[in-house]
Amino acid sequence: MHNFRFTTFLTSNISSSENEIDYLLSRCKIKKVKKGEILLRPGEECKHSFFVESGLLRQFAIDDKGKEHIIQFAPENWFIADRSSVYFGEPSVYFIQALEESKVFLIEEQLFLQLSESDPGFLKSNLRLLHNHIRHLQKRIKQLLSDSAEERYLDFIKIYPDLTLRVPQVYIASYLGITPESLSRIRSELAGKNFTK
Amino acid sequence: MHNFRFTTFLTSNISSSENEIDYLLSRCKIKKVKKGEILLRPGEECKHSFFVESGLLRQFAIDDKGKEHIIQFAPENWFIADRSSVYFGEPSVYFIQALEESKVFLIEEQLFLQLSESDPGFLKSNLRLLHNHIRHLQKRIKQLLSDSAEERYLDFIKIYPDLTLRVPQVYIASYLGITPESLSRIRSELAGKNFTK
DNA sequence: ATAATTTCTTAACCTACATCAATGTGAAAG
């Protein structure tokens, strides 16, 4: 029997009976995705939430001028989905793509709703996930409004030290809302500061 | 008996029995707030969700340099709250303030959770509210990453034509993430374009 | 190993928006 991260995640984060968790697992599909593979594109309805068992995904948009903007990274143990598309059944405006070879669990929204109704413990966990998401989005807006690119980068490496090493800088720049050239400049300035101190 | 907007909102948006709605209403307090009055400040825990019965509120943050950044406006019929603070019981980093003389309903989180557990119809509405909020936040991030100040302003007046007239431009600028001077310039350029067309 | 490709850095120049400062306008308050 497999010992999935997803199983561990569920048992430690969801105050639900073992039965319920088994049921949930039995209703999820697991999918292997290659590096670069796309799980969602603009115009499509996002049919699943994805739990990243291993590897790394990103959610991003492409603007009018053809530039990519990363909304979210999702390394192992994270959920990723276009929540509005999943929930409202609307076409998404985002891509979801694997940045590394990954394994993901596909979870249908219907299952979430069903378990939230029948099981208060599951509802709690579901609401917690949603609120974590909201907190994250809100912080992002606040940072984009208040902080300079350098400040945002410093926060990024504090919050995601692993990703800083793991992800090419183009993507980090795209998450921060700047060009890779600017990020490179910021990095060399920061390096300078540390030496002279 | 009063005919509140809140009542209308609840009956038309919540697929719940009349009893449940009456119960909800009976457990909410209504509060009159003067223009400029502050309902939440950084460091405080946000204890309620606010439903704006009349008037206009804003949620904003003040950054290190003392500049204000508006996260959200809430005119009548809108909810406003710092969701992460309400849900996680953490101290907020935001202000919530009345921009006009307003009446708001105060709703305790406990009540939301309780009704979500006991009533599937209420749960649905609660989830819908949360997902609307998420959609809104996500769009905001995408815009801040992709669009110019002018584009964001044009979208603002499309989405909130009423607020465009109702709210001083300083606040709109602060919502868009620019200075009032820049907004004024954008407006005069746009005016120019329309004349010559 | 060596070539090929992807990623990163550096430099010169450019642009959107910020800052500072002065002036104008319109609504509320005396």
Add this chain to the structure above:
DNA sequence: CTTTCACATTGATGTAGGTTAAGAAATTAT
């Protein structure tokens, strides 16, 4: 009516970050 105060405009100048372009460094493939 006129004074005040909050709000808006306009102009001169500054700056963070963008753009373009070239080369260096690091991975990946052969």
